Amino acid sequence: MKTPIVIQLQEMASDSQNHLPDLLRKALLISSKLGLEDFKSWVISELNGYQSEEDIPRYRIIGSQLKVINPYHGYQPFIIEDGELARVVSEVKIFESVESLQHLISKSNSKNQLTFPFAPEQKAALMRMQGGFAQLEPTRIIGSNQVKSVLEQVRTQLLDWALQLEARGILGDGISFSAEEKAIASKNQSAISIQNFQGVLGDVSGGHISQSMSMTVTPGNFDSLAKYFRQEDVAEEDIKSLEKAITEDPEARESGAFGPKVSNWIGKMTSKAANGSWAVSVGAAGSLLATAIAKFYGL
Template identity: 30%
Template sequence: MESLVLELQREAYHQQTSASSLLRKAYTLSRKLKVHKFTEWAELELNGYKDSKNLPEYRSLNGEIKAFNPYRGYIPAYFHAEIESLIKVKEIFSPITEVELLVKQGEEGEGMLMYKFPSEIQLRLMEMNRVDFEVSLHIPVSQFNNILNKVRNIILDWTLELEEEGVLGEGMTFSEKEQQKANESSAPIINYIGNMINSQLQQNTENSVQELKVGEFKVESLVDFLGKLEKFQDEISDPELKRELESEIEVLKSQVKSPKPKKSIIREALKSVRNITEGISGSLIATGILHEATAILSSLNS
């Protein structure tokens, strides 16, 4: 009986086998070799990702923002750079089988897939453009196909590593020594996958926001956040809220400059910032600030 490693390697090298079939076989192989991190990745690809926390970078796609003109069809739509950065990226959480279906649909069509924005965001975008043209995100199908290719390449690299280490087994059976070697040789591949997880990503949903990795708190994470807060301050029309936010910005700035920043002070200032933004609806920047403040607060508590 042929080695499962070599069988999977051959199928990953050729294009006839679908990415979903490769993943099911890779999932089986990783379970038998007890390479738990690889199993976790394969399972997420097969079943879909629940949130941005574990989403690999290759599942973050860039599209073009277009508005529908009833007389000319779809035309390019332009926004402020910060707004555009929030809405031009689409995170793909779907199981790999759904990605394959999207690729098929796109290739049978015009080679482009379109995503419409939620109603609240749509209204806000139309107000910004000062026209009643519906705005949508258009992504080339080639970017969805790239997800399938990334998955295929990860599996191919892994099986090549296993072969180089002599982890072939007999059919679907592996010795304890092979299991140990598999875990050691899989480390570079797992690190590669891991480096693409928890990166700073953006999503095109009602909660579109560039997310921060929730891990150990570092005061440096406040520097970029403060820049966004100052821009957000210019958008606030309520004088009282504006002064309140300005006060919290100064508090956070003082903690960034302090040789011994106090988490308790930072935490209270961020809570106040969160309360301010929660009271402002219909603002994309406010939505981003709200979620980023929440992410930093989570890192303070971890």
């Protein structure tokens, strides 16, 4: 007698020596035959990698150590005084497929550390926040054990799902399912599911700036800059704070090399984007602000 495919999946998921992509492919076969589309979509994402930040499950969002790359001393801590901004910026959303993650772990260095770089516009914003002339490239470092934990959670989810199927009398005959089993699966779509908690920690891996360079910011005209920022939903009190910072700072001579008070203002606005009090993604915020201010300075 052939072992039911659901029991096969349980046995495979219970043994950590079994190749995780093989488990996922078996789960893909089961979910396809039962018409469990939500679960099938999750399996395909784990096999092929995630395409959208909105689809990233919470277990694929992990914390990292923020570092800057010092050309003489190697990795050095990158301190962001705003705790909320530091927390959000240090979050790493892992898009890669399980196969890629397994390969990444196998190739990790002797210190078992992995490096996750920032998107270009986010990197530029973080470098501007450092102020001064020694602006060093920031990056995020995580332990390979954190990636292993992601993979183990996928394995556990598969086992739990297979147990849910068995609890409802869905086992299969070899690799086939009866009409009754398919009907049970159809009626229990939401119950036979995975804890696919969505990431709600903000956009920390870049994103497109929703701005047009047709913005009418006239060099030296703060009213035009204020008007542009109002269109981007910047609060009136924040606009007034920027005006004060521009007045008190020396005039910028090159793009990105703003005075300390303007740079601090950009940092505070980026923090607001990170905690949701300004409706712009944190990845886009730094570039949006810096581009407009640079245009005001005529840079």
